[in-house]
Amino acid sequence: MTDTAPPIIEVRDLHFAYGKRPVLRGVNLRVPKGKVTAILGASGSGKTTLLQLVAGSLKPQRGTVEVFGKAVHELPQEALYALRRQIGMMFQRGGLFTDLSVFDNIAFPMREHTSLPEDVMRDLVIMKLHAVGLRGVHKQLPAELSGGMARRVALARATALDPDLMIFDEPFAGLDPITLNVICNLIRTLNDALGSTSVVVTYDVNEALKLADYLFVIGDGVIKGEGPTEAMLASEDPYVRQFLHAEPDGPVPFHMPARRIADELGLPC
């Protein structure tokens, strides 16, 4: 990466295992300021685990994770809490509070982290909903929304505090093509309008290629390739090429590690 501005996220030699099962085995990654960065990888490659390490909810066994120049795994609870205030997160299924209205879902981070007066907060919530085209649904409960609308509300909630960094874990999962485009455009628009930095973790190659300025491909616990989207599309690296062009044959494994099928089925050889 040629960008000289300090990165928003810097991960060095990151190792993480669940018990004895290694997931990350020396990840190195720098997320540039102001850009949309996508981290692509097959299901189970450790993308969500990496995000949890970035958010400080898991601790590395080796290596460092810095966000805004601070080592998140070394921060005391209160400092970690303050750092998370600068990060807007949207999880795979939106993660809305089912018993709170749309309005209260978006107001939630404002109530948690600020002492804004109710009337100011109301205007802010309405503006956030307006940005995702859903001002009209503020009284509804999440269960009354379509999946795509719920995802847009979650997006509005992720921007509630005008975060410096937005993190999206599989924002496109389970969406129809039109809604998928809407979410894709919104992530870009909101990133640019807020002057934020966005990280999108996904296995959805097509959307990542449309949306991201910079790509990382993760596999076998390491970064297999990285670069500006155009350059990655032209990459001759066998792993990157197979993954980005969805080629059926190549080094990307289809099977999770397991016993031999013959052993599993109790066959003689």
Ligand SMILES: Nc1ncnc2c1ncn2[C@@H]1O[C@H](COP(=O)(O)OP(=O)(O)OP(=O)(O)O)[C@@H](O)[C@H]1O
């Ligand atoms: N809490 C946990 N305890 C034990 N193993 C886990 C735990 N969470 C995840 N794993 C395992 O770690 C590996 C990486 O999981 P992770 O969810 O980070 O992958 P992912 O790339 O985000 O996958 P997906 O795209 O399917 O969500 C997987 O093999 C998963 O089964």
